[in-house]
Amino acid sequence: MAETSTCTARACRAVTPGLVEACPRCGARVLTSRRVRILGWVLLAIGLFLVALMGYITLQTYDSFVRPGTSTAGGSRFTGNAEEGRNILNIFWLVIAVGVMSVVNGLWQIATGRRNLVLVAVSLLVAAVLVFTTWETTEALKKAREAEEAPGRILEPPPIPSGANPDKPQ
Ligand SMILES: [Zn+2]
Numbered sequence: 062m063a064e065t066s067t068c069t070a071r072a073c074r075a076v077t078p079g080l081v082e083a084c085p086r087c088g089a090r091v092l093t094s095r096r097v098r099i100l101g102w103v104l105l106a107i108g109l110f111l112v113a114l115m116g117y118i119t120l121q122t123y124d125s126f127v128r129p130g131t132s133t134a135g136g137s138r139f140t141g142n143a144e145e146g147r148n149i150l151n152i153f154w155l156v157i158a159v160g161v162m163s164v165v166n167g168l169w170q171i172a173t174g175r176r177n178l179v180l181v182a183v184s185l186l187v188a189a190v191l192v193f194t195t196w197e198t199t200e201a202l203k204k205a206r207e208a209e210e211a212p213g214r215i216l217e218p219p220p221i222p223s224g225a226n227p228d229k230p231q
Contacts, residue, residue, distance in 0.1 A: 062098075066091035067175055076175075094174025101170030108163030115156045126150050145205065148198040155191040162187055 068075045070089035077085055080093050125131060125139040126146035139146060162184040169177050 062094070062174065065094045065174055067094075067097075092176070097170045097174050097176055101167045103167070104163045104170065105167030108160045108165075108167055111160030111163065112157055115153055115160060119150070119153045119157070122153075123150070141202070141205070145198075145202060148194075148201065152191065152195050152198060155187065155194055158187050159184070159191055 063078065064080050066077045066079065066081045066084075068077075068084035068087060068089050068091055070084065070087050073084060073087045073089060075084055075086045077091065080095065081091060083089065084091050122139070126149055127143075129139050129141055129143055129146050131138070141149075162180070166177070166180050166184055169180055
């Protein structure tokens with residue numbers, strides 16, 4: 062495969078044939094196709110790992126999140142409500158989407174020796190949505206747990222008034 066060097070300066074982005082140290086047009090740092098391809102293989106590996114792992118987890122837990130309260134084949138049980146189940150599954154799909162984008166970026170970089178800034182931007186966007194959704198869902202779950210625990214406090218026995226000693230005979 063023919064090696065190229067792409068200028069990293071946003072205003073230039075000139076592609077020079079071969080592996081050079083700096084951009085011959087503007088002198089800025091270059092990203093060589095060799096380096097982009099190595100990073101492409103890393104992205105491909107990370108992406109395949111994410112898709113396989115999260116795909117497996119989703120397959121194993123899908124039923125329990127869609128029908129809360131029922132036990133899975135593994136014996137685990139999701140005790141949240143249907144909306145919480147949907148939100149958690151959304152996080153799973155987003156992790157898979159990040160993995161797919163990583164695979165697509167990796168394949169593109171291995172094939173062309175160049176980065177695709179549109180693909181990179183889409184990947185970052187999906188990752189940002191994942192981070193936000195995870196934060197939002199975690200906060201909602203936290204609030205739901207607090208609301209569940211709150212009525213319990215009323216059921217606690219009232220404290221023994223100070224001065225009274227039930228063990229002391231009258
Ligand atoms: Zn340049």
